[in-house]
Amino acid sequence: MVTVIANQAMAGVPAAASEEVIEFAVREHARLVYRISYSVLRNHHDAEDATQETFLRVLRYRTKLAEVRELRTWLARIAWRVAVDRRKKAPETPLDGTAEAILTLRSSTTSADQILLQAEMQRVLDSLIAALPSNLRDPLTLSTIEELPPAQIADVLGVNEAAVRSRLFRARQILRGKLAVLLEGKHGV
Amino acid sequence: MESEKQRLLDNWLDQALKQRGAAEPRPGLEDRVLNGLRAERNRIPAPASPWRAAWFAAAVLIGASLFLAWRSGTGTHRTTEMQPPAERDARPSPRPAGLATAQPQRSPKRAFTSRTVARALAHAPKLPQFPSPQPLSEQEQMLARYVLRFPREAVLMARAQTALSKQEAVEEQQNRRFDLPETPDEQNQ
Numbered sequence: 001m002v003t004v005i006a007n008q009a010m011a012g013v014p015a016a017a018s019e020e021v022i023e024f025a026v027r028e029h030a031r032l033v034y035r036i037s038y039s040v041l042r043n044h045h046d047a048e049d050a051t052q053e054t055f056l057r058v059l060r061y062r063t064k065l066a067e068v069r070e071l072r073t074w075l076a077r078i079a080w081r082v083a084v085d086r087r088k089k090a091p092e093t094p095l096d097g098t099a100e101a102i103l104t105l106r107s108s109t110t111s112a113d114q115i116l117l118q119a120e121m122q123r124v125l126d127s128l129i130a131a132l133p134s135n136l137r138d139p140l141t142l143s144t145i146e147e148l149p150p151a152q153i154a155d156v157l158g159v160n161e162a163a164v165r166s167r168l169f170r171a172r173q174i175l176r177g178k179l180a181v182l183l184e185g186k187h188g189v
Numbered sequence: 190m191e192s193e194k195q196r197l198l199d200n201w202l203d204q205a206l207k208q209r210g211a212a213e214p215r216p217g218l219e220d221r222v223l224n225g226l227r228a229e230r231n232r233i234p235a236p237a238s239p240w241r242a243a244w245f246a247a248a249v250l251i252g253a254s255l256f257l258a259w260r261s262g263t264g265t266h267r268t269t270e271m272q273p274p275a276e277r278d279a280r281p282s283p284r285p286a287g288l289a290t291a292q293p294q295r296s297p298k299r300a301f302t303s304r305t306v307a308r309a310l311a312h313a314p315k316l317p318q319f320p321s322p323q324p325l326s327e328q329e330q331m332l333a334r335y336v337l338r339f340p341r342e343a344v345l346m347a348r349a350q351t352a353l354s355k356q357e358a359v360e361e362q363q364n365r366r367f368d369l370p371e372t373p374d375e376q377n378q
Contacts, residue, residue: 022226023223039209048221140206180195
């Protein structure tokens with residue numbers, strides 16, 4: 001419904017009205033853009049910068065807004081490209097999981113041991129995902145974002161939906177196998 | 190037991206992936222992005238409309254054609270000034286008569302400087318054949334007429350002429366041999 005409204009607003013819209021559309025896009029999709037950026041960059045500051053850059057690109061190409069068929073997918077694609085470009089440019093930054101863990105510890109009733117264990121497991125999962133081949137890693141990374149169904153992931157990556165589904169299945173299979181080996185090694189001794 | 194382990198691992202993986210993608214931005218992300226966009230909008234000029242671009246192109250074309258017209262006009266003036274050296278010398282000099290008598294008048298040969306020759310060559314049409322075909326001289330025309338009228342006699346005469354020139358060449362060689370400078374022994378005798 002929201003997309004329909006946005007598309008109606010953009011139909012034949014020249015530069016002046018496009019500013020309203022951009023504001024609407026920011027209000028409506030900034031969180032999605034942020035999550036896509038974060039899923040790639042794994043850092044809040046970088047993710048916010050990438051979100052800003054995504055909308056700056058939209059502003060630069062605002063004359064083409066009228067040609068956009070699906071605003072949400074279009075934004076997701078730009079956000080993905082921006083984040084991947086940033087990851088290529090900048091060296092891998094350390095995950096800011098410690099600060100998050102402290103915040104969670106302060107705000108929740110979970111024990112410190114549990115939080116540290118979760119953080120450790122997340123770190124292991126991150127390293128396992130990073131070790132996947134890119135054709136499996138990319139759909140898996142996008143699939144962690146709740147708002148993105150496989151059809152939209154396919155649009156963002158420029159592949160068909162069936163390919164996305166099969167790659168997701170293979171990626172999960174690999175992750176499951178490696179995690180099982182790690183856990184057996186830990187508890188087997 | 191094994192399937193139970195598998196199920197637990199699957200559940201954990203699902204949750205971990207969901208948690209990985211559920212990154213929340215700091216509050217006020219939309220406002221920060223919009224502020225950034227406003228600042229950028231003030232910095233960059235609005236994209237030029239296609240009509241403005243068309244007007245600009247038309248103005249450039251008109252300007253270029255006017256300039257070319259002006260250039261061609263001044264070019265004709267220049268050609269009238271650049272006359273052959275002979276004509277230039279024939280023109281009455283604007284100098285006072287006294288000065289003209291005081292300085293020796295230039296000879297017509299000196300008027301042909303390398304620059305004037307180069308200019309004349311540059312103006313001459315370039316022909317595809319080298320050396321350029323020239324019209325026959327009067328003697329050549331007479332010879333051609335003779336050959337057309339009396340071909341047999343012309344052949345006989347040509348043969349006789351060739352034999353004569355060969356004989357002359359042989360005699361000349363022999364004469365050169367006899368004209369050798371005397372050796373020192375001969376000089377002493």
